[in-house]
Amino acid sequence: MSSQEIIEVYTDGASLGNPGPGGYGVIMRYKQHEKEFSKGFRLTTNNRMELLAVIEALKQIKGSGWQVVVYSDSQYVVNAIEKGWLKKWQQRGFKNTANADLWKQLLPLLQKHRVRFVWVKGHAGHAENERCDCLAVQAAQHGALHIDHAYEATIHEHNAKKPSKE
Incomplete structure (x- = not known):
């Protein structure tokens, strides 16, 4: 494939408080086409938003x-x-793996395409990374925030297992 046939995906996630309100931002490019999108959540973590950005892209x-x-x-x-x-996490059935619900969503998407990941240093002037960060933070700060159901369920489970202080 030529470089014109590659889909470029730029992603970032943010969490204000970690856990706290969070969001992700995505830029996708194919040839001369570009698409940006983002989404915010009322309670989540930075790692979940980083991962969800890739999944949604x-x-x-x-x-x-x-x-x-x-x-x-x-x-x-x-x-x-x-x-x-x-x-390795998959081989052990995701036992004791953080964000297993999201990793399980990512697996079939990785099998569907030929995906390569490239790390870029954050907050270092990389134009697309800076834009994605802006989208993610704005999504976490504004509008009606969505519910990260899987994350909030784990919080409720964890709190239910704590002994009562009565």
Whole structure:
């Protein structure tokens, strides 16, 4: 494939408080076409938003077999793929793996396309990363925030297991 046939994806996630309100931002490019989108959540973590940005971007790609390059400032996301952590987590059934619900959503999307991850240093003047950060923060700060149901369910489970202070 020529470089014109690569879909470039730039992603970033943000959480104000970690956990706290959060959001993700995405820029997607194919040839001369560009698309930006973002979404905010009322209670989540930075790692969840970094990962959800990639998931939501890959969901936007119609068909299969595309060559995709994902640029992210999240070492958590990039290393999980590039260093094989995700395969190890999958082999052990995601036991004791943070954000297992999201990693399970990502797996079939990675199998659908030829995806390569590239780490970019955050807050270092990388234009697309800076824009994605802006989108993510704005999404976390403004508008009707969505519910990260899986995350909030784990918080409720954790709190239910705590002994009462009565």
